[in-house]
Amino acid sequence: MPVNSFENYPMSWKPRRTDDGEPLYLMIARQLESDIRNGDLLPGTKLPPQRELADYLDVNVSTISRAFGICSRKGLLGGTVGSGTFVAYDALANINVTPQDEGGAIIEMGSVMPERTSYEEISAVLKKMLSEPDFGRFLHYGAAAGSLWQRETAVRLLRKTGCETTEDRLLPANGGQNAIAAIVAGLFRPGDCIGVDPMTYPGMKSVAKLLGVRLIPIGQERGEICEEGLIHACDNAKIKAVYIMPDYQNPTTHTMSDEGREMIARTAKERDLLIIEDAIHSLLAPRPNQSAASRAPEHTVHIASLSNTVSPGLRLCYIATPPRYKDALSDSLYSLNLTGSPFLLEIASRVIASGSAETIAARHRELAMGRNAVVNEMLAGYDLRGADECIFRWLLLPGGWSGERFESAASAAGVRVYGAERFAVGKAKPAAAVRLAIAAPESIEELKEGVRRLLVLLRKEEVAKL
Amino acid sequence: MPVNSFENYPMSWKPRRTDDGEPLYLMIARQLESDIRNGDLLPGTKLPPQRELADYLDVNVSTISRAFGICSRKGLLGGTVGSGTFVAYDALANINVTPQDEGGAIIEMGSVMPERTSYEEISAVLKKMLSEPDFGRFLHYGAAAGSLWQRETAVRLLRKTGCETTEDRLLPANGGQNAIAAIVAGLFRPGDCIGVDPMTYPGMKSVAKLLGVRLIPIGQERGEICEEGLIHACDNAKIKAVYIMPDYQNPTTHTMSDEGREMIARTAKERDLLIIEDAIHSLLAPRPNQSAASRAPEHTVHIASLSNTVSPGLRLCYIATPPRYKDALSDSLYSLNLTGSPFLLEIASRVIASGSAETIAARHRELAMGRNAVVNEMLAGYDLRGADECIFRWLLLPGGWSGERFESAASAAGVRVYGAERFAVGKAKPAAAVRLAIAAPESIEELKEGVRRLLVLLRKEEVAKL
DNA sequence: AAATTTGTCTATTTACATTTC
DNA sequence: GGAAATGTAAATAGACAAATT
Numbered sequence: 023m024p025v026n027s028f029e030n031y032p033m034s035w036k037p038r039r040t041d042d043g044e045p046l047y048l049m050i051a052r053q054l055e056s057d058i059r060n061g062d063l064l065p066g067t068k069l070p071p072q073r074e075l076a077d078y079l080d081v082n083v084s085t086i087s088r089a090f091g092i093c094s095r096k097g098l099l100g101g102t103v104g105s106g107t108f109v110a111y112d113a114l115a116n117i118n119v120t121p122q123d124e125g126g127a128i129i130e131m132g133s134v135m136p137e138r139t140s141y142e143e144i145s146a147v148l149k150k151m152l153s154e155p156d157f158g159r160f161l162h163y164g165a166a167a168g169s170l171w172q173r174e175t176a177v178r179l180l181r182k183t184g185c186e187t188t189e190d191r192l193l194p195a196n197g198g199q200n201a202i203a204a205i206v207a208g209l210f211r212p213g214d215c216i217g218v219d220p221m222t223y224p225g226m227k228s229v230a231k232l233l234g235v236r237l238i239p240i241g242q243e244r245g246e247i248c249e250e251g252l253i254h255a256c257d258n259a260k261i262k263a264v265y266i267m268p269d270y271q272n273p274t275t276h277t278m279s280d281e282g283r284e285m286i287a288r289t290a291k292e293r294d295l296l297i298i299e300d301a302i303h304s305l306l307a308p309r310p311n312q313s314a315a316s317r318a319p320e321h322t323v324h325i326a327s328l329s330n331t332v333s334p335g336l337r338l339c340y341i342a343t344p345p346r347y348k349d350a351l352s353d354s355l356y357s358l359n360l361t362g363s364p365f366l367l368e369i370a371s372r373v374i375a376s377g378s379a380e381t382i383a384a385r386h387r388e389l390a391m392g393r394n395a396v397v398n399e400m401l402a403g404y405d406l407r408g409a410d411e412c413i414f415r416w417l418l419l420p421g422g423w424s425g426e427r428f429e430s431a432a433s434a435a436g437v438r439v440y441g442a443e444r445f446a447v448g449k450a451k452p453a454a455a456v457r458l459a460i461a462a463p464e465s466i467e468e469l470k471e472g473v474r475r476l477l478v479l480l481r482k483e484e485v486a487k488l
Numbered sequence: 489m490p491v492n493s494f495e496n497y498p499m500s501w502k503p504r505r506t507d508d509g510e511p512l513y514l515m516i517a518r519q520l521e522s523d524i525r526n527g528d529l530l531p532g533t534k535l536p537p538q539r540e541l542a543d544y545l546d547v548n549v550s551t552i553s554r555a556f557g558i559c560s561r562k563g564l565l566g567g568t569v570g571s572g573t574f575v576a577y578d579a580l581a582n583i584n585v586t587p588q589d590e591g592g593a594i595i596e597m598g599s600v601m602p603e604r605t606s607y608e609e610i611s612a613v614l615k616k617m618l619s620e621p622d623f624g625r626f627l628h629y630g631a632a633a634g635s636l637w638q639r640e641t642a643v644r645l646l647r648k649t650g651c652e653t654t655e656d657r658l659l660p661a662n663g664g665q666n667a668i669a670a671i672v673a674g675l676f677r678p679g680d681c682i683g684v685d686p687m688t689y690p691g692m693k694s695v696a697k698l699l700g701v702r703l704i705p706i707g708q709e710r711g712e713i714c715e716e717g718l719i720h721a722c723d724n725a726k727i728k729a730v731y732i733m734p735d736y737q738n739p740t741t742h743t744m745s746d747e748g749r750e751m752i753a754r755t756a757k758e759r760d761l762l763i764i765e766d767a768i769h770s771l772l773a774p775r776p777n778q779s780a781a782s783r784a785p786e787h788t789v790h791i792a793s794l795s796n797t798v799s800p801g802l803r804l805c806y807i808a809t810p811p812r813y814k815d816a817l818s819d820s821l822y823s824l825n826l827t828g829s830p831f832l833l834e835i836a837s838r839v840i841a842s843g844s845a846e847t848i849a850a851r852h853r854e855l856a857m858g859r860n861a862v863v864n865e866m867l868a869g870y871d872l873r874g875a876d877e878c879i880f881r882w883l884l885l886p887g888g889w890s891g892e893r894f895e896s897a898a899s900a901a902g903v904r905v906y907g908a909e910r911f912a913v914g915k916a917k918p919a920a921a922v923r924l925a926i927a928a929p930e931s932i933e934e935l936k937e938g939v940r941r942l943l944v945l946l947r948k949e950e951v952a953k954l
Numbered sequence: 955a956a957a958t959t960t961g962t963c964t965a966t967t968t969a970c971a972t973t974t975c
Numbered sequence: 976g977g978a979a980a981t982g983t984a985a986a987t988a989g990a991c992a993a994a995t996t
Contacts, residue, residue, distance in 0.1 A: 045964060071981060082966050087983065103982045104973025133629070141627045148618055152611060161607040161801035163599070196662055196803075199826035207698055212678050225826060232673055232823040233699070258972075329826075335627035337662075337829040357698040358824055360665035360691060360795075363803040363832060511985060537960060548987045553962065569961045570994025724993070 033070040035063055039079055046081055050089035058098050058113050065114060065443075066451060069099070069107045095213065097231045100448035103258075111446045112227070129472040130462045132438035134272065134414045136330055137389040137461040143378035144333060147369055164364025166356065168194045172371040176326070176340045179374045183301055184310035185324050187342040193351055196362050197337040198302050198327030199225045203233075205298055205323055208354025209347060210235050210262065216298070217255045217264035219247060221445040221452065223272045223300065226265055239447040240264065245276040249285050256293045263296035269311060270303040273445045273457040275408030275416045277311065287317035296347075297322040305331035305383040306390070306411050320344045323351070328370060330413065331383040338362070338370040386461070387411045393460045393469055400473045404480065413461040419454040420480060428456050428479065435475045499536040501529055505545055512547055516555035524564050524579050531580065531909075532917060535565070535573045561679070563697050566915030574915040578693070595938040596928045598904035600738065600880045601800055603855045603927040609844035610799060613835055630830025632822065634660045638837040642792070642806045645840045649767055650776035651790050653808040659817055662828050663803040664768050664793030665691045669699075671764055671789055674820025675813060676701050676728065682764070683721045683730040685713060687911040687918065689738045689766065692731055705913040706730065711742040715751050722759050729762035735777060736769040739911045739923040741874030741882045743777065753783035762813075763788040771797035771849040772856070772877050786810045789817070794836060796879065797849040804828070804836040852927070853877045859926045859935055866939045870946065879927040885920040886946060894922050894945065901941045 037053045044052075057063045070078075072086040079086075090107055093099045101107035151157060167173070173189040180187055195201040202225060210216065212234030218226060220239040230237045238259040241251025247266065255261045264286065268278045290297050299314045299322050315324035327339035343351055373379050394410045405418035419428055425441025432439045439456045446452035458476075463469040503519045510518075523529045536544075538552040545552075556573055559565045567573035617623060633639070639655040646653055661667040668691060676682065678700030684692060686705040696703045704725040707717025713732065721727045730752065734744045756763050765780045765788050781790035793805035809817050839845050860876045871884035885894055891907025898905045905922045912918035924942075929935040 047964075072983095073981075083982085084967085084984090085965060088965090090982085101982060102973075103971065104980070106981065135629050138624065138628045141624045144627055145618060145623055148614070152614055152618070157611055158605065158607045161610055161799040162604045163601050163800040196666075196829075197826055199822075200662075200824060203824045212700065225823070228819070228823040232820060234678065333627040334629040335829055335831045337825075337827075353694070354698060356665075357691070357694040358666060358669045359803075360663055361803075363662075363801055363829070365801045366829060366832065513985075538962095539960075549961085550963090550988080551986060554986090556961085567961060568994070569992070570959065572960065 033074065033078065034067055035069050035075075037075070037079060046079075047085050047088040047092070050075075050079070050086065051092040054089065054093050055096070055098060058093070058109055061114075063109050065109050065111045067109045069109070071106060095234050095236070097227075110448055111450065111452055112443055112448075127436065128433070129437045129468055129475070131459045131469075131472050132440050132457075133462060134330065134457070134459045135334055135462050136386045136413055137393070138464070139382070139385060139389070141333055141382070143376070143382060144336075144369065144373055147372045147376065147378070151368065151372070160365040160368050162364070163361065164367065166194075166352065166361045168192075168367055168371070171375075172367060173340075175371050175375045179379060180324075180326055180340070180342060182310060182380065183304040183307070183313065183326065184316060185301065185304075185313040185326065185342060186316040187319070187324070191342050191344065191348070193341045193343060193348070193355060194362050194367055195339045195341055195355055196359055197329050198300065198325055198339050199229075200337075200359065201325045201327065201339045201341050202226060202298075202300070203229050204351060204354045204358055205325075205341065206230065206233055206235055207358065208350045209296065209323075215255075215259045215261045217247075217252065217259070217261040218447055219266070219271060219274070220447055220450050221274055221442060222265065222447055223267060224440075224444055226300075227445075227447065237265075237447045239450055244279070245274060246271075246278050246282045247286065248282075249289065252286065252289050253293075256289075256295060261295070263298055264290070265298040265300065266314065267300040267302065268304070268313065269301065269307050270409065270412045270414075272302075273414070273416055273440070273442070273455075275412050275414065277307070277409070280312070283312065283314055283317060287314050287321070290314070290318045290321040295321065299324045300327075301325060302327045302330050303412070305380070306387050306413070308387070308411065315342055320346070323347060328379065331386055332370075332373065332379050333382070336366055336370050336373075338366055386413065390461055393466060396466060396470060397458070397460050397473060400470070400477065413459070415458045415460055417456050417458055419456065423480075424454050425452060425456050428454075431479050432456070432476060435479060437472045437475045439476070499540065499544065500533055501535050501541075503541070503545060512545075513551050513554040513558070516541075516545070516552065517558040520555065520559050521562070521564060524559070524575055527580070529575050531575050531577045532915070533575045535575070537572060561700050561702070563693070568915075576915055577912045577918055578909055593902065594899070595903045595934055595941070597925045597935075597938050598906050598923075599928060600796065600923075600925045601928050602796055602852045602879055603859070604930070605848070605851060605855070607799055607848070609842070609848060610802075610835065610839055613838045613842065613844070617834065617838070626831040626834050628830070629827060630833065632660075632818065632827045634658075634833055634837070637841075638833060639806075641837050641841045645845060646790075646792055646806070646808060648776060648846065649770040649773070649779070649792065650782060651767065651770075651779040651792065651808060652782040653785070653790070657808050657810065657814070659807045659809060659814070659821060660828050660833055661805045661807055661821055662825055663795050664766065664791055664805050665695075666803075666825065667791045667793065667805045667807050668692055668764075668766070669695045670817060670820045670824055671791075671807070672696065672699055672701055673824065674816045675762065675789075681721075681725045681727045683713075683718065683725070683727040684913055685732070685737060685740070686913055686916050687740055687908060688731065688913055689733060690906075690910055692766075693911075693913065703731075703913045705916055710745075711740060712737075712744050712748045713752065714748075715755065718752065718755050719759075722755075722761060727761070729764055730756070731764040731766065732780065733766040733768065734770070734779065735767065735773050736875065736878045736880075738768075739880070739882055739906070739908070739921075741878050741880065743773070743875070746778070749778065749780055749783060753780050753787070756780070756784045756787040761787065765790045766793075767791060768793045768796050769878070771846070772853050772879070774853070774877065781808055786812070789813060794845065797852055798836075798839065798845050799848070802832055802836050802839075804832055852879065856927055859932065862932060862936060863924070863926050863939060866936070866943065879925070881924045881926055883922050883924055885922065889946075890920050891918060891922050894920075897945050898922070898942060901945060903938045903941050905942070 076083045098113045173192045217240045315322040324342040407416040429441035442452035442455045542549045564579045639658045683706045781788040790808040873882040895907035908918035908921045
């Protein structure tokens with residue numbers, strides 16, 4: 023029996039006790055989920071303490087805790103001992119953000135992708151392959167790990183992005199996202215925790231949600247994960263790994279400092295933490311930054327994808343793994359894919375071996391610089407983050423805009439951009455910002471038109487505020 | 489304090505109580521797992537009742553149950569209320585069975601794959617594509633769902649394998665295994681149960697293990713799932729789905745009867761059960777058998793892969809899904825892959841549209857018949873299951889052979905085959921049989937040599953038995 | 955056919971560690 | 976800096992249902 027009347031103490035959330043046969047903890051979890059999804063509980067809302075709810079419903083604290091656990095694992099809640107449980111800021115955000123084909127009605131600046139080019143180097147490789155007598159072998163099953171020369175080729179490319187590794191540590195996957203999925207599925211169990219930037223790559227959020235792995239935002243200083251935050255997450259959330267994108271972090275565009283990289287490598291060794299290093303944009307860097315994989319090779323799985331720097335269509339990526347994780351990763355890749363396409367693997371390997379991969383990456387770098395020159399000029403006076411060679415930018419919004427509201431307004435104006443909420447992890451309130459995929463529009467003209475439409479919105483709000 | 493002394497009552501397994509800080513349930517689970525993996529507890533062993541173990545260790549039954557649950561979810565145990573808990577027959581089998589390149593030292597008859605052919609129809613398509621002015625578009629991102637004409641093409645092909653569907657129900661995936669992974673990850677949570685044949689496709693076992701989904705073997709009659717078994721599994725194990733391979737089931741080669749298909753479709757509707765229909769070999773059938781997807785379209789996700797009937801290298805597959813699962817599947821595919829290769833998708837679509845897919849499949853059928861004629865003759869007198877157009881066969885072993893022992897002996901003799909244990913689910917003792925991938929050896933000569941080596945073993949044992 | 959064996963599920967008790975005030 | 980607030984985890988108690996005898 024409840025001890026007090028709660029009529030006078032307003033609770034931010036009151037579950038209804040429906041006494042059909044349904045177990046209590048499921049009933050509570052279900053109500054909580056539906057109230058969040060219906061918008062009755064807004065992101066950021068602090069829920070009543072578990073003990074208070076338990077008292078109100080006349081059940082045990084553990085029953086509430088179990089219900090909260092279910093929702094928490096679905097990414098709907100973020101809780102901290104001492105401070106309480108909060109509805110996650112990204113509970114409602116749709117994190118599945120594939121480019122949609124809407125017949126050109128909308129200018130795509132949402133999904134990050136490189137500018138479309140001719141890819142003539144790749145066509146040349148293909149023509150050569152087609153002319154070979156035993157072409158059919160590429161259409162048959164190939165060894166899952168790829169051939170030795172293919173891996174040797176990849177080793178040389180990786181060296182150029184600051185990652186020293188060896189052939190026996192490489193595993194091919196079907197693109198960076200597939201690699202992330204294989205790593206999370208193969209090395210973690212539901213309920214395990216992985217540390218991430220407070221704003222992180224949505225593909226990681228999406229995998230974590232699918233597989234029931236929890237993402238823990240790590241405290242930052244100067245735009246990157248700091249030692250204090252990392253240690254704290256190790257001690258408290260018991261994170262088993264930390265996911266980083268060291269070059270041109272998605273979405274903030276931040277490139278990690280040498281000290282930051284060194285700190286993470288050192289901490290990983292001290293705490294036996296795994297670093298998941300996503301080098302998706304590393305080939306864009308004019309000169310390589312030394313990777314975590316080179317600093318702490320036994321504690322890093324390094325993901326080297328060609329999608330955003332060479333060709334999105336090849337869907338190829340290599341994972342460089344320490345030996346102790348190799349079996350688990352190869353089992354996981356087997357379970358998810360059986361094997362990759364030996365055809366694509368061969369094309370990509372030849373493109374890499376011939377040096378064309380770097381040529382193409384350099385071309386994408388140049389193209390991005392050209393587009394960014396335009397964008398920098400048009401958005402002069404606004405707080406626009408990101409290096410000139412980066413294929414996306416991070417715009418901090420003026421006035422009263424939130425990322426979410428700006429995203430909707432932009433969409434209504436015919437431009438797709440993604441607001442900060444899509445990248446936010448856990449309960450922290452995201453900055454007012456949007457990501458601009460500057461290489462995604464079909465042409466410079468389209469890019470200009472897109473930015474022009476955004477400018478209208480940016481100015482309008484400022485005027486309204488006066 | 490234990491009430492009785494257990495010295496006189498021998499228990500099949502006695503955990504050691506190590507009183508360091510480790511939680512009891514984890515200690516028990518860890519010991520159990522290591523004893524199984526070390527071979528101290530053999531497959532099929534009945535473990536002591538949970539209450540007996542609880543009494544022995546002086547802990548609560550639930551603690552034992554929790555520990556068993558952990559091992560059970562890892563696929564190490566199979567338990568039934570009333571009869572007890574058993575060590576799973578496939579606890580030790582390595583289910584990751586990619587073909588290994590060992591320099592031709594061993595004849596590959598383990599991994600199922602079609603015979604290697606020229607694939608000249610595919611080269612022709614590729615040449616055509618390369619000559620087109622805007623070839624570069626295939627190397628860029630494409631719409632995740634594929635274009636409308638690609639899906640229309642797929643619809644027409646699916647119709648020819650007995651599956652009536654529409655374009656809006658199709659989602660492309662990177663091969664059949666990738667489709668299975670996306671379905672299991674997207675539509676089920678860890679702990680959910682899926683019904684399967686008592687001998688099932690190892691790729692399914694592998695995904696289930698990775699994702700913590702439980703496979704429940706369904707009772708059979710005449711080589712296929714029967715109504716009684718299915719109803720029983722619905723009522724007791726609360727299965728949410730049943731996974732079937734209706735044509736040329738892997739590994740038993742069984743093709744389901746019309747009545748069996750109808751029964752499953754009917755039961756699925758009655759019980760709101762999802763049918764996961766893996767049509768990986770359906771194109772091999774000389775005439776189509778009506779699929780479950782056509783019989784119970786709102787209750788079936790149908791997987792149509794080209795790997796084993798057209799080209800393993802294309803890694804293309806379509807999932808035909810009822811509308812209610814489409815969003816979840818597309819999210820899951822996004823999380824696992826981001827997207828497929830628009831290049832491979834286009835090649836495959838053109839191969840299908842031109843009718844070459846069927847031409848190639850028909851060629852594989854002919855080639856299989858040629859090989860099977862040889863195998864039938866050489867193994868005359870043995871119980872060899874499977875139709876002549878099937879690219880693998882199922883050999884019931886004479887004498888005292890178990891599948892596992894035969895597999896080892898064959899491996900020592902230089903032939904890779906897979907024993908029944910690799911396919912077995914749960915605690916049921918698998919038949920004494922091996923699967924022979926008759927299309928996998930490089931040539932007919934190699935196939936003959938492989939079968940010759942197997943014959944030596946088959947005869948040897950029989951002599952030893954006299 | 956009824957009693958017993960057996961695994962599983964929910965909810966509780968208790969202890970603990972961190973954060974907040 | 977210490978007490979209170981708060982979430983989490985382990986182990987238990989008890990009820991339940993299926994399978995066996």
